[in-house]
Amino acid sequence: MRQLSYRKPQQGRDYWVADDFLPNAPEVAARSLARHDWELGAPYTQLPWPGKRSPAALTADEMAHVEAWVRKVTGAKKLWQEQAPEGRTLNHNYVQLVGMADSGARPHTDSRALCRYAAVIYLSPEPEPDAGTSFYRQRYPSGQLGGNMCSAPHTNLREALGVARLPPQAWQEEVRVENRFNRILLYRANLVHSATSYFGFDDHEKRMTAVFFWMA
Numbered sequence: 001m002r003q004l005s006y007r008k009p010q011q012g013r014d015y016w017v018a019d020d021f022l023p024n025a026p027e028v029a030a031r032s033l034a035r036h037d038w039e040l041g042a043p044y045t046q047l048p049w050p051g052k053r054s055p056a057a058l059t060a061d062e063m064a065h066v067e068a069w070v071r072k073v074t075g076a077k078k079l080w081q082e083q084a085p086e087g088r089t090l091n092h093n094y095v096q097l098v099g100m101a102d103s104g105a106r107p108h109t110d111s112r113a114l115c116r117y118a119a120v121i122y123l124s125p126e127p128e129p130d131a132g133t134s135f136y137r138q139r140y141p142s143g144q145l146g147g148n149m150c151s152a153p154h155t156n157l158r159e160a161l162g163v164a165r166l167p168p169q170a171w172q173e174e175v176r177v178e179n180r181f182n183r184i185l186l187y188r189a190n191l192v193h194s195a196t197s198y199f200g201f202d203d204h205e206k207r208m209t210a211v212f213f214w215m216a
Contacts, residue, residue: 002161004147004192009135009175015187016073017177021121022062025182029123032057032095033204043102049091050106050198051098057210058093066119066212070186074117076216082114090114092213095123098198099206105196107136107171109150109157110189115213119186122179123208127199131207132179134196135187139172148174150190157192179207189213 009015022028038052058066067079084090110118120133138146154160176196177185187193200206 004138004160005149005151006137006147007149009148009187009191012073014191015135015175015177015185017183017185018069019180019183021069021182021184022065024062025123026125028058028062028210029125029181029208032097032123032208032210035095038097041102050103051096051206053091053094053096055091055094057095063093066121066184067214069184070117070119070214073186074216076117076214079117079214079216081213082215084114090213091211094211096209096211097203097206098195099200099203100198101201102206103195103198105134105168105194107166107168107192107194109160109192110213111156112150112152112190113155114215115189116216117186117214118189119184119212119214121184121210122181123210124179124200124206125181127179127181127207128197129178129180130176131195131197131199132177133185133187134173134177134194135175136171136192136194137174138192139170145172148192149188150192 035054041047041049137148150160198207
């Protein structure tokens, strides 16, 4: 297994957190749950992403609020979305609904060719705190710890490691950000990360988030 480069995730440099973020979060959550235009992923279809999702999670004004904060904390002067390769989608500004039976933790990085920063807003009104987002680093069979980020010239984790995927025991959780209603988590997309876990079986109880991806 190839070794990744390593930098311990540091809040304010590699990830940023803000609570009570959206001024109308209950409205956004209720609006999202009332949707009927869901796209289905695993385990309902053969697509690799879990649960269900729907586009245009936030309105233009709500997105302006999000992006103003992202530019402020990162110092980025401009944010934009790259065009995904044919047959793929970026899923920027999507609401995702994933239950306990739909998936588990899947450590990964986002494509360096498509985004520099990614963010999630937790929208479940009564979430399980431990079902937030975690950052991971490699763990070798010997117990030795390795890296945690995809660096140039590689664009994704598959290229960096030279394999399609690694078993769960090949990763060790290093930093966990708790799931709190109306919390936003912004992070560098080339860090190995994943939803820590999922919860709920009924749609009104599942882990609901809005997700975003930017170049900068």
